[in-house]
Amino acid sequence: MTGDVQHLVTQLADVPWLLTALDLVGVFFFAVSGALLAARKHFDLVGSMALSLLAGLGGGFTRDIVLDRGLPASLENPIYLAPPVLVSLLVYVKFIHPNRLNLTITTFDAAGLALFTLSGVVIAHGMGLHPVSVVIVATVAALGGGVLRDIVANEVPSVFDPRGVYVMPSVLGAAVAEAAALQGMLNAFTGTVIAALIFTVRMLAYHYQWRLPGAEISQDRESLARLRRLAEQAQAATARRAARARERMGPVEEFEGQVVVEDFDPDTQSITVVDPASHQSVHYDPGTGTMDVKDMRTGRTRSYDAPEHDWVADHPRRQA
Known part of the structure; x- marks a missing residue:
């Protein structure tokens, strides 16, 4: 380790709060993504805090365990608990209440991904790991919180x-940062650029729908548009009936012989319908335009924003 990297790591070692600050900013961004996902899932305050803690602390916790640094920093220093708790309260009181939940979650998640990748490289390189190992550790640190958040939710x-593309930005960023470190060029400026x-x-990648070769797409544009149309029609009809107080849709009422209304929340006006033809359950929130599509055969759920942001194939994949 030479040059600027050695000086940078020495500074971080001499002034621990610098590395702690970098970690805390990353924790904050990941915690926001966790709290917003909890809000979309209608979790209570405790659930929001739990998801924020998992998202914010999961990456650093995994990194410290893999590197055998002793007690993880998030357990050694209680200050790491502050960002997730603060973020959960801000979302709970609707101080943070965006309309485009998917886009906002992705934005904060991407910021956390970048910061944890960089801090992972700095710490792993400073411990003298092989360059390939540095990239792996940094990527695991960047992905850990998001994986735990999504699994629990x-x-x-x-x-x-x-x-x-989600993993590749972290892998490429870690590789570039490690290459810069090996050349003695990793400093505050280059780190910020990376x-x-x-x-x-x-x-x-999120905006332009990039994907790696071979990735399968489970939903084509026509079928997704059909699900959204049916969910919107069922929601409008159910809301009108609920407003007239003549009847409340039960779990077995059918709409136009196509979807079955499973649940309706008169407070949020959100509705859950089942489409027997595609074996999918759709939760539609008219307030945010978000549509959660669950495959009842696998239990997997994918979320889509308003129609202009739905990520689908331009051409349905032909069946053999």
């Missing part, structure tokens, strides 16, 4: 979801 983990690069690539 019964979402398909972003690592396995083809809707936008973190911004990871964030930018992840957001571009």
Whole structure:
């Protein structure tokens, strides 16, 4: 280890709060993504805090255990609990209440991904690991919190979801940061540039629907549009009936012979319908435009924003 990297690591060792601050900012961003996902899932305050803690602390916890650094920093220093708790309260009182939940969750998740990748490289490189090991540790640290968050919330983990490239920005960013470290060029400026690069690539992948070759798409544009149309029609009809107080839709009432209304919340106006033809359950929230589609055969759930942001294939995959 030479040059700027040695100086940077020495500074971080001499002034521990610098590395702690970098970690805390990453924890904050991941915690926001966890709290917003909890809000979309209608978790209570305790559930929101639990998901925020998992999302915010999971990556650093995994990193410290893999590197055998002793007691994980999140357990050694109670300050790590502050961002998840604060974020959960802000979301609970609706201080943070965006309309585009999927986009906002992805934005904060991408920021956390970038910061944890960078801190993982700095710590792993400073411990003298092989360059390949540094990249692996940094990637695991960046992905850990998001994976735990999605699993607990019964979402398909972003690592396995083809809707936008998720892992590769972290891998590429870690490789670039480690290459810079080996050349003695990793410093505050280059580190910031690399973190911004990871964030930018992840957001571009989300916006332009990038995917790696071979990724399968489970939903084509026509079938997704049909599900949204049926959910919106069923929601409007159910809301009108509930408003007239003439009847409340039960779990077995059928709408136009196509979908079955399973649940309706008169407070949020959200509705859950079952489409027997596709073996899918759809939870539609008219307030945010979010549609959660659950495959009843596998139990997997995927979420889609308003129609212009739905990530689907332009052409349905032909069956053999």
